[in-house]
Amino acid sequence: xxxxxxxxxxxxxxxxxxxxxxxxxxxxxxxxxxxxxxxxxxxxxxxxxxxxxxxxxxxxxxxxxxxxxxxxxxxxxxxxxxxxxxxxxxxxxxxxxxxxxxxxxxxxxxxxxxxxxxxxxxxxxxxxxxxxxxxxxxxxxxxxxxxxxxxxxxxxxxxxxxxxxxxxxxxxxxxxxxxxxxxxxxxxxxxxxxxxxxxxxxxxxxxxxxxxxxxxxxxxxxxxxxxxxxxxxxxxxxxxxxxxxxxxxxxxxxxxxxxxxxxxxxxxxxxxxxxxxxxxxxxxxxxxxxxxxxxxxxxxxxxxxxxxxxxxxxxx
Amino acid sequence: xxxxxxxxxxxxxxxxxxxxxxxxxxxxxxxxxxxxxxxxxxxxxxxxxxxxxxxxxxxxxxxxxxxxxxxxxxxxxxxxxxxxxxxxxxxxxxxxxxxxxxxxxxxxxxxxxxxxxxxxxxxxxxxxxxxxxxxxxxxxxxxxxxxxxxxxxxxxxxxxxxxxxxxxxxxxxxxxxxxxxxxxxxxxxxxxxxxxxxxxxxxxxxxxxxxxxxxxxxxxxxxxxxxxxxxxxxxxxxxxxxxxxxxxxxxxxxxxxxxxxxxxxxxxxxxxxxxxxxxxxxxxxxxxxxxxxxxxxxxxxxxxxxxxxxxxxxxxxxxxxxxxxxxxxxxxxxxxxxxxxxxxxxxxxxxxxxxxxxxxxxxxxxxxxxxxxxxxxxxxxxxxxxxxxxxxxxxxxxxxxxxxxxxxxxxxxxxxxxxxxxxxxxxxxxxxxxxxxxxxxxxxxxxxxxxxxxxxxxxxxxxxxxxxxxxxxxxxxxxxxxxxxxxxxxxxxxxxxxxxxxxxxxxxxxxxxxxxxxxxxxxxxxxxxxxxxxxxxxxxxxxxxxxxxxxxxxxxxxxxxxxxxxxxxxxxxxxxxxxxxxxxxxxxxxxxxxxxxxxxxxxxxxxxxxxxxxxxxxxxxxxxxxxxxxxxxxxxxxxxxxxxxxxxxxxxxxxxxxxxxxxxxxxxxxxx
Numbered sequence: 006x007x008x009x010x011x012x013x014x015x016x017x018x019x020x021x022x023x024x025x026x027x028x029x030x031x032x033x034x035x036x037x038x039x040x041x042x043x044x045x046x047x048x049x050x051x052x053x054x055x056x057x058x059x060x061x062x063x064x065x066x067x068x069x070x071x072x073x074x075x076x077x078x079x080x081x082x083x084x085x086x087x088x089x090x091x092x093x094x095x096x097x098x099x100x101x102x103x104x105x106x107x108x109x110x111x112x113x114x115x116x117x118x119x120x121x122x123x124x125x126x127x128x129x130x131x132x133x134x135x136x137x138x139x140x141x142x143x144x145x146x147x148x149x150x151x152x153x154x155x156x157x158x159x160x161x162x163x164x165x166x167x168x169x170x171x172x173x174x175x176x177x178x179x180x181x182x183x184x185x186x187x188x189x190x191x192x193x194x195x196x197x198x199x200x201x202x203x204x205x206x207x208x209x210x211x212x213x214x215x216x217x218x219x220x221x222x223x224x225x226x227x228x229x230x231x232x233x234x235x236x237x238x239x240x241x242x243x244x245x246x247x248x249x250x251x252x253x254x255x256x257x258x259x260x261x262x263x264x265x266x267x268x269x270x271x272x273x274x275x276x277x278x279x280x281x282x283x284x285x286x287x288x289x290x291x292x293x294x295x296x297x298x299x300x301x302x303x304x305x306x307x308x309x310x311x312x313x314x315x316x317x318x319x320x321x
Numbered sequence: 322x323x324x325x326x327x328x329x330x331x332x333x334x335x336x337x338x339x340x341x342x343x344x345x346x347x348x349x350x351x352x353x354x355x356x357x358x359x360x361x362x363x364x365x366x367x368x369x370x371x372x373x374x375x376x377x378x379x380x381x382x383x384x385x386x387x388x389x390x391x392x393x394x395x396x397x398x399x400x401x402x403x404x405x406x407x408x409x410x411x412x413x414x415x416x417x418x419x420x421x422x423x424x425x426x427x428x429x430x431x432x433x434x435x436x437x438x439x440x441x442x443x444x445x446x447x448x449x450x451x452x453x454x455x456x457x458x459x460x461x462x463x464x465x466x467x468x469x470x471x472x473x474x475x476x477x478x479x480x481x482x483x484x485x486x487x488x489x490x491x492x493x494x495x496x497x498x499x500x501x502x503x504x505x506x507x508x509x510x511x512x513x514x515x516x517x518x519x520x521x522x523x524x525x526x527x528x529x530x531x532x533x534x535x536x537x538x539x540x541x542x543x544x545x546x547x548x549x550x551x552x553x554x555x556x557x558x559x560x561x562x563x564x565x566x567x568x569x570x571x572x573x574x575x576x577x578x579x580x581x582x583x584x585x586x587x588x589x590x591x592x593x594x595x596x597x598x599x600x601x602x603x604x605x606x607x608x609x610x611x612x613x614x615x616x617x618x619x620x621x622x623x624x625x626x627x628x629x630x631x632x633x634x635x636x637x638x639x640x641x642x643x644x645x646x647x648x649x650x651x652x653x654x655x656x657x658x659x660x661x662x663x664x665x666x667x668x669x670x671x672x673x674x675x676x677x678x679x680x681x682x683x684x685x686x687x688x689x690x691x692x693x694x695x696x697x698x699x700x701x702x703x704x705x706x707x708x709x710x711x712x713x714x715x716x717x718x719x720x721x722x723x724x725x726x727x728x729x730x731x732x733x734x735x736x737x738x739x740x741x742x743x744x745x746x747x748x749x750x751x752x753x754x755x756x757x758x759x760x761x762x763x764x765x766x767x768x769x770x771x772x773x774x775x776x777x778x779x780x781x782x783x784x785x786x787x788x789x790x791x792x793x794x795x796x797x798x799x800x801x802x803x804x805x806x807x808x809x810x811x812x813x814x815x816x817x818x819x820x821x822x823x824x825x826x827x828x829x830x831x832x833x834x835x836x837x838x839x840x841x842x843x844x845x846x847x848x849x850x851x852x853x854x855x856x857x858x859x860x861x862x863x864x865x866x867x868x869x870x871x872x873x874x875x876x877x878x879x880x881x882x883x884x885x886x887x888x889x890x891x892x893x894x895x896x897x898x899x900x901x902x903x904x905x906x907x908x909x910x911x912x913x914x915x916x917x918x919x920x921x922x923x924x925x926x927x928x929x930x931x932x933x934x935x936x937x938x939x940x941x942x943x944x945x946x947x948x949x950x951x952x953x954x955x956x957x958x959x960x961x962x963x964x965x966x967x968x969x970x971x972x973x974x975x976x977x978x979x980x981x982x983x984x985x986x987x988x989x990x991x992x993x
Contacts, residue, residue: 062885066892068784070704072715082871086864102848103863107737108725112864114770115724121774125906128701128783129894133906140774141914144767151763155741155756163856164741223893227879299918310760317753 010262011099015089018098022088022245026237027051029244029280034208036284051237058230066127066223076123077224077231083116084238091245094268095257096167105164106154109246110147113198113239117143120232124220135219138295142197142204142216145302150194152309156187157250159316166249174253182319186312188251192286193305195247197298199240202287204298214295244279248272331381332389332404335412335457338374339450342367346446349439356435359442360427367446368423374453375416381409382824386831388459401521403459406831407592410824411456411584414672417810418576418679419449422569425683425803428796429569429690441481445570448474455581461510461520468506468585472499475578478570479562491561498548498558505545506585512538513593525593535594539601542589543608549582552642553612554947556635560623563631564695568686569803571627575634576679580671583641590649591664591832602649603751609646610761613639617768618922621775621915622943624697624908626685629776630678633721636765637674640736641667643762647739650751657835659742662851664833665825666739670732672821673720673814677729680717680807684710687796687804688780692789697779697908701786706793709801711781713808718777720811722770726861726868728814731821731849733766734859738851768915775911783905816861819846909941916943924949 031048038045065074087109090100104112117139124136158164160181161172197204200217209215221232249256255271257264293301329337345363352358381387386405394400404412426445430438451474454467476499480492512534513525530538548555563571590597616636623629648663685695687710694700704711720727740759746752796804814821826836836842837851844850849859894900916923924946930937969980 059879059883060885063887064890064893065887067889068702068705068892070782072704072782078872078875079868081875082868085871086867089867100863100867102854102858103860103867104725105857105859107734107857108730108859108864111723111725111730111734114722114767115719118719118722118724118770118774122778122782125774125778126782127892127894128902128905129892129900130897130904130906131894133778133783133911136774136778137906137911137914140771141918144764144771147767148760148763151737152756152760155759158741159744162744164738165855165857168855222895226885227883231875231879296914296917306760310757313756314753317749 008099014095015098015100018094019085019089022093022238022241023085025276026088026241027055027234029241029276030237032277032280033240033284033287036281037287040284040288051233055230055234058225058233059227061226063226063228066129068127069223070126072119073123073126073223074228076119077228077235079119080116080235081231081238083112084235084242087112087242088238088245090166091242092166092170092249092256093245093272094265096170098167101167102165106158106166106169106246107151107164109166109242110150110154114143114147116235116239120220127223129223131219131222135216135222138216139220141295142298142302145299146194146197146305149190149302149306149309150198152306152313153187153190153194154250156183156190156309156312156316159313160184166246170249170253170256171258173250174256175258181316183312183316184251186308186315188247190305190308190312191247191251193301193308195243196283196286197302197305199236199243201283203290203293203301206292214292216295241276244276244283248275248279330387330389330404331377331384331409332387332402332457334377335374335381335404335453336389336391336402338370338377339453341370342446342450342453345370346443346450349442349446353435353439356433356438359438360431363442363446364423364427364430367449368420368427371416371419371423371449373416375413375420378404378409378412378414378416379824381412382406382827384409391463394463398462400463401459402454402457402463403522404457406828407584407588408456410668410672410828411580412453414580414675415449415452415456415577418675418807419573421679421803421806421810422572422576422683423803424806425572425686425800426569428799428803429567429686437481441478441567444474444477448478448570448573452577452581456584459522461514461522461525464585465503465507465510468503471578471581472496472503475562475566475570475574478574479566481567481570482565488565491558491565495558495562498555501555502545502548502582505541505548507545509538509541509545509589512541513589522593526595528593530594532598535596536598536601538594539590542586542594543601543605546582546586546589547608547642550579550586550638550642551612551616551635552608552638553615553635554951556612556616557945557947557952559635560619560628560631560945563634563682564625564627568627568682568689571630572679572682572686575631575682576675579634579638580675583638583645583667583671586645587664587668587832590645597649597652599650599653599748599751602646602651602653603754604646605642605649606646606755606758609639609642609644610758611639612636612642613765614761614768615639615922617765617772618915618919619943619945621768621772621912622923624912626688626695626697626700626776626780627682629697629772630681630685633769633772634674634678636769637670637678637721640733640762640765641670641674643667643758644670644732644736644739647736647755647758650746650755651739651742652833654746654748654751656742656745657833658838658852659739659745661826661829661833661836662735662742663739664829665822665837666732666735668825668828669735669818669821670729673728673732673811676807676810676814677717677720680713680804680811681721683800683804683807684714684717687800688793690800691793691796694787697776699787700780701783701902701905702781703793704781707781707795710796710804713801713804714781715777716808716811718773720815722773723766724770725859726815726865728811728818731815731818731859731861733762735851736762738857741857742852771915775908779906779908779911784902786902786905786907816865817846818849818861822849 035045121136124132205216257268388403391400451470458464620632644667652660720729723729723733743755830836928940
């Protein structure tokens with residue numbers, strides 16, 4: 006393998022993910038606005054918000070500890086890393102073997118623990134409430150997530166995303182019924198983990214039912230900007246993981262410069278469809294009570310388990 | 322011992338070190354009037370011995386087994402000792418953790434009453450020495466003697482503060498369960514020797530038992546060692562005994578003593594019985610998964626920090642048993658490579674748990690000493706008073722929550738990788754059960770994250786929930802040194818897993834004769850590869866470096882590009898002006914979603930006030946239902962049977978003569 010081209014691909018992809026993440030959120034919000042018969046703020050709005058936040062003076066609570074201001078950077082760093090090692094444009098990235106899908110889930114858990122701790126740091130009622138709910142959703146979503154990933158990894162006998170993409174994307178086209186179950190479960194987990202309806206509502210700021218927003222209430226200016234950017238990176242990383250596992254066609258192989266334009270076009274198309282689909286799901290459903298979340302994520306878990314049993318019964 | 326040879330065998334060194342430990346303990350008695358001598362000299366010396374033991378153990382992993390016969394014991398029944406790779410690994414674990422706890426003790430026990438301190442020092446060092454002997458014993462006789470010495474020494478340590486009735490009760494429960502376990506182990510050795518009367522481990526290995534006898538021996542060993550390890554439903558002593566003992570002792574009991582039980586299980590099942598069957602593995606796997614899930618659920622409902630840590634130890638033992646169970650399933654199904662991976666994952670997790678749980682118990686001790694608090698509901702904001710303790714505790718919290726790049730994640734990741742080898746299995750039932758066990762493990766891991774966010778968020782973050790007479794002080798230098806040592810362990814074990822895997826592979830090779838695949842071992846020190854590079858890989862160092870680099874770049878970039886000022890103000894909290902300290906979550910509140918979701922698994926008693934109550938009080942207690950469905954009925958049955966037997970005891974000589982007469986007649990009838 007050509008190491009130099011691998012590194013170029015790696016840098017290219019990391020920068021690309023970093024830059025398109027806010028666009029992804031903007032696109033989802035715009036689609037939702039259209040579905041709700043509103044004109045919407047435009048797809049570039051998240052960039053404007055980030056720019057505004059980076060220019061403001063930051064305010065910290067009197068008793069905020071170093072953990073509080075360090076967390077946005079840690080969060081941003083781990084989410085960027087997650088976006089960088091998922092094969093989005095090309096496989097065989099030099100950093101990709103650093104983490105398989107299980108380690109990716111671990112990375113998301115790492116970020117979640119830090120944001121929850123930061124939510125508890127100042128010691129306000131909303132912060133601790135948000136942290137508690139976030140950890141609750143987290144422990145429900147994580148097993149379901151791992152189960153969908155296990156099901157997906159059984160076909161390629163590997164938890165490495167690169168191998169999964171190469172087995173499914175570059176092999177013969179075979180229809181796996183187990184993957185349908187896993188995909189349904191994955192979408193449900195994606196909604197929960199990214200604070201989307203029906204688990205959490207990303208567009209509220211002052212609701213007693215808020216989760217993610219409650220934890221980050223005390224953040225302002227550059228810290229808030231990093232937290233928001235990290236959240237959009239997380240959404241993008243989840244969507245790209247879904248793309249890599251369930252619709253990997255079009256992803257180039259490393260060193261294949263000619264494949265890059267095709268890969269870029271395929272990625273743009275997939276992200277556009279995924280974003281619109283996400284908006285549609287959000288427009289069609291209503292936010293559920295917090296204690297309905299176990300049922301929702303339990304269903305995701307069951308779907309993934311069914312997928313695994315289907316794999317053992319039909320596909321081996 | 323003969324120590325004037327130039328290069329002593331590992332076994333000789335280990336025996337010498339154990340003797341030195343006992344000597345240090347006894348020496349403490351001679352200096353009852355000089356408590357400073359005990360804290361300033363004996364505990365640091367004990368720490369040094371621990372360090373030497375760890376180095377010897379590490380050296381013994383790659384070396385061939387060394388054996389010796391001690392000139393002690395009964396006539397014609399000498400003590401056999403042996404240090405092989407498995408013993409070496411556990412000796413390293415013991416020495417490594419004991420070094421940290423001894424350093425911590427050097428500072429922690431200052432100011433204790435002199436007589437109590439001398440006794441404590443004796444029991445502490447005898448405890449360490451007896452655990453060492455358990456790990457090197459090579460015959461059932463010495464093993465049981467050391468095992469009992471370990472139980473008794475730790476019993477006295479648990480009841481250090483015996484003037485409180487609660488601690489005496491805890492000690493009693495511990496002693497009872499320890500002896501149920503010892504009985505199981507004793508019977509297991511009895512079955513293994515197969516009527517030939519030779520109890521050396523060499524003879525037991527050659528026994529060649531039939532299937533049924535081997536299964537019986539396995540069940541007895543599983544019960545016996547499981548009781549000591551804290552396996553469900555014999556875990557009840559852990560949450561009682563750990564809070565009662567002084568914190569460094571809790572660290573040793575939880576970190577090391579539970580691991581001697583794991584050692585015993587592995588030694589008996591893999592080495593002495595051999596010939597593992599997959600049905601046994603399935604049993605271990607199921608019990609392990611149940612133990613793990615149960616342990617963490619109860620940890621989440623707990624608000625006493627040390628009890629919480631004890632329940633979390635139950636959970637971690639469950640994870641270790643899950644790994645061992647997977648390994649046995651694979652070995653029993655003729656897949657020794659996957660089996661070796663399972664054993665490596667289990668042993669790695671045992672080591673990791675020893676290090677981070679040792680650290681967390683020491684941290685709990687530091688909090689207890691500085692604030693006199695053990696209830697999480699009363700803590701808060703400690704990060705501002707004890708910043709250094711807060712940092713090392715945070716590392717422990719991240720490690721136990723199985724987050725990359727720290728050590729807890731590596732062993733859980735390996736356990737997941739083992740369970741994903743399930744498609745190699747032939748039985749389709751087992752093949753579908755194994756991934757379910759993995760899902761339970763995932764649930765457990767995520768719950769652990771929540772549990773320790775609760776611990777850290779409530780104890781160290783937020784605002785103080787109780788105004789103490791004087792502000793808590795940072796832990797002293799020796800205490801910090803002990804904690805930092807274990808913190809370094811957490812980080813290094815997490816970042817350089819390949820070296821640990823190499824050592825563990827040597828253990829597997831010597832124990833079951835097979836290790837990891839060649840490709841897994843040839844992938845270099847940077848990449849952790851369990852089976853093959855295309856299947857799965859993980860590199861914690863790249864992980865850590867990438868996060869740190871991005872952290873640094875972002876931090877500097879944001880600073881350089883936007884020079885926005887930083888202002889301090891009162892917390893915003895949605896503009897709500899009347900914030901009080903009581904509006905923060907308490908530990909109980911944080912666990913509320915868990916209690917609601919898993920309500921059927923708890924035994925919850927609520928005291929809810931009436932609507933018109935003038936001074937409403939809401940009380941809630943969560944209890945372990947094992948007491949009610951298992952232990953209380955057994956206790957009642959025992960009392961009942963004793964009462965019945967008591968009726969025979971009339972206290973009149975004529976009645977007793979009648980008993981003798983009847984017995985004689987009965988014997989004559991039967992023996993005839």
